[in-house]
Amino acid sequence: MPTPPPARDPLTPVEERFMRSLTRLLAVLPRKLDADLVRSTGISATDYFVLVHVSEAPEQRMRMSDLAAGAAMSMSGISRVIDRLQKAGLVRRDRSPDDGRGWDAVLTDVGLQELREAWVVHLASARTHIFDHVGELDLDAVADMFQRMADS
Template sequence: MRTHPPEVDPLSPSEERFLRSLTRLLAVLPRRLDADLVRHTGLSVTDYYVLVHLSEAPERRMRMSELAAGAAMSMSGTSRVIDRLQRMGLVVRERCPDDGRGWDAVLTDAGFEELENAWITHLASVRTHIFDHTDDIDLDSIADAFERMTKG
């Protein structure tokens, strides 16, 4: 037996426009950022953010499960990315020194150097596709709202 959702107010024209714009942005923006990075560095946005997470971790090392959670990826997706980055010499897998059962992803010096080079491309892409269009917007308020939306 199906239950009906509770009655809710329809979206206002502004809310509907915002929702449709956001939906389109979520589809288009990642592809644009990814295309810029791939074209100039050979790294995908996913590769880039995995390298960012590793670069910010103590000793540039993270347990695979923590990396997956931090990058909002599945374990299998994380493993595929790490495999690709390892073939490129940017990351190595090592046994966790704490318990020896799990695996850590470790950013190599070459990986850190590649990340530094990719950062310039990513920064230019983000400025072009995002921040060049946000002159009169309260970014902190939007960031707060996005953070509330993604909790839980």
């Protein structure tokens, strides 16, 4: 049986409010971003972010295991996404030129064009649902905080 974490002080009312609003945002925001992309492009947010990762890789190709790690997905999850994107003609799978054992996801010309169109929609969605609401917030500090939280 795992050892329970040590007792900590209860959350203050402000911390509790922050926790509840953050939890709601983490549930609502991805659905809003996804809905905007699907409605305008037919590409889900998951598909979009996978395409972004592949597009930013050298020669627009990325080993499947590296893609799974970069997209914070399991190998079976990334395989399902790549299967869907391959059926749509947006990526293809090629044997890795490094060792011939692994597989790479490679962005197709059609995939790059679709990504460019989805990028415009994603930018508008991000402005509408996120950046229009942050005001004078120090975004570098918040991004650093998010990164520390994700890495801990």
